Amino acid sequence: MNNFCHLWIWISAQLYKCVKRRLVLVGLGSLTGFTLVIILLKWSFTCSNIxxxxxxxxxxxxxxxxxxxxxxxxxxxxxxxxxxxxxxxxxxxxxxxxxxxxxxxxxxxxxxxxxxxxxxxxxxxxxxxxxxxxxxxxxxxxxxxxxxxxxxxxxxxxxxxxxxxxxxxxxxxxxxxxxxxxxxxxxxxxxxxxxxxxxxxxxxxxxxxxxxxxxxLNTISRYWHLITLYDSRSEWVKRVKLSVMILDFLLHLEHVLPEPLHICDIKMDHFGVTNDFKKIKYLDLDSVHPLSVTNRLTGDGSDCKQHSDCDLKDCRSFCNLMTFKCQHGVANNNLQVVCEKIFLGWVLSGRVMVPGLLLGPRSPRVLIDILELCANPDGEAGTPRAPASKEIRNRLHKLLTHLSLS
Known part of the structure; x- marks a missing residue:
């Protein structure tokens, strides 16, 4: 329970700092309860039916x-x-x-x-x-x-x-x-x-x-917890099965549709599961694009100073550091981002701050090793930009299938 308290205090502190910093920037000065409510509503941290x-x-x-x-x-x-x-x-x-x-x-x-x-x-x-x-x-x-x-x-x-x-x-x-x-x-x-x-x-x-x-649809976050220290066996198996379904969904996007689709804004709450727990669907489609369009958007020749200037949210690209133009197209793939953000969790300064679907006390070392390779295939320092390979996907799918049955 102490771990949960520490994590919640840390998240609250970061949110407070973020809000306070923005308030100072706009000249509002001190943080009051009323202005905090207004800011939280404006930035959609909370909402009202009004x-x-x-x-x-x-x-x-x-x-x-x-x-x-x-x-x-x-x-x-x-x-x-x-x-x-x-x-x-x-x-x-x-x-x-x-x-x-x-x-x-x-x-x-x-x-x-x-x-x-x-x-x-x-x-x-x-x-x-x-x-x-x-x-x-x-x-x-x-x-x-x-x-x-x-x-x-x-x-x-x-x-x-x-x-x-x-x-x-x-x-x-x-x-x-x-x-x-x-x-x-x-x-x-x-x-x-x-x-x-x-x-x-x-x-x-x-x-x-x-x-x-x-x-x-129900978002998959209902099957996920900030702290997984007290997970039951059934909860762990359910998350493993969800992860297999996500892998199958990503494979469907790549090989069944007329052209592979890239999801450029991957979040836990954007994955939904049907009531019978048999199918995953993606819920937020504002940043879903075919591969050719994603390549065009990330390699449009616009000016850049660093690689992140050419990114389309989670669809990452490269800046040509000789011409300082975005000319590369998308560099990573859906699987890489899912391993990084959904399976492993939220990472800050190289450390996992909030565990993902597959990170917890029941995670075998071999699974963590595969997830880390999937999330950062080239072992890059900073933001990973390489795609997770078909071989990594097959190894991950085979292991998760075994874990869900054992």
Missing amino acids: QPEKYVKNICTDYHSGTSIGSLCEELCNPDKTPSISCHNFHTSKDAVFSGIHGNHSVVFKLPKKISNYESLHWLDTANKKIYPSEIDFTNMIVTNVKLKFNIFLNHIVAKKMSHINYSASHHRDVEMENVWALLQDNEYLVLLLYEKFDVFPRLEGSCGSLYAVQK
Whole structure:
């Protein structure tokens, strides 16, 4: 118990220092209870249901005025029924992420951050009237958008289907086009549509305006503890089985999809498991990209002074220290990051501060050795940038399978 207390005190102290330092930078001076609450809310360390309720109210105002449509609108905006919603902590990539009920099952509602620089769908004529593209032109815009963002060439039948919301709104086609085009700017929404048939990401449940809902899954963090000193045998086996499922999931991303996908923001809470404990899915898709797109983003020729300047979060690259340009493309792979951040845990100054799924008193030395090799294949000083090999993956999978059965 002392270890837990020490760890919690250390984490609290680091959080306090971080918040205090930022408060000083913005000139707020002393740290008060009130300002701490405001800062924690602003940086999503904690949350309030007030904000999600505000977003739902705004969406429903648009729905009642006829500028938002979708399959979720009628249920979400029913004046005789107050929607049951609860906010989520630690979500900064979107304007809103919160849980709710759709039909008889739990969903997660997501509202993308507003994007101001995407191509406008309509234009104004000399009389200031909005002119919308023809159906053919709109379909071509979708084809171009998907090609640019995912290097996937859609046939026009699929693109035509994507141009419609699953909702009877033919007499509101202009509004439907606006809603569809706004949704298609969101990386996560596009991933959900493009890879739906592979069943590796949560199921898309519907939308209302730019708000959409996905299947809610249990995150794997419910099977993980900050301190594993008192793990039961059953808890350890469960985490080993989860780890095998994660390895299988990563293999699926590399070899079953049209092009390997890179997850550039890997966190414990971003992995979800189905209720029957048979399948892993990835929950946060804002930073999921095909290999070719990841290479383009990390090797785009932009200026750099150090390797980290070329990184796309967990998708790491190299800075050309002769030209000082990002020209390399992604250097590591999903497995390397998962071993480093999920299986081993949070490392600070070369020390594991918070253990991962596979680090604890029940971890055999041979497993730790493989995990360390997987997390840092080239034994680099500083941030690892080499990919974990197929051989490492096979050794790890074989050992974990044995541990889950023994």
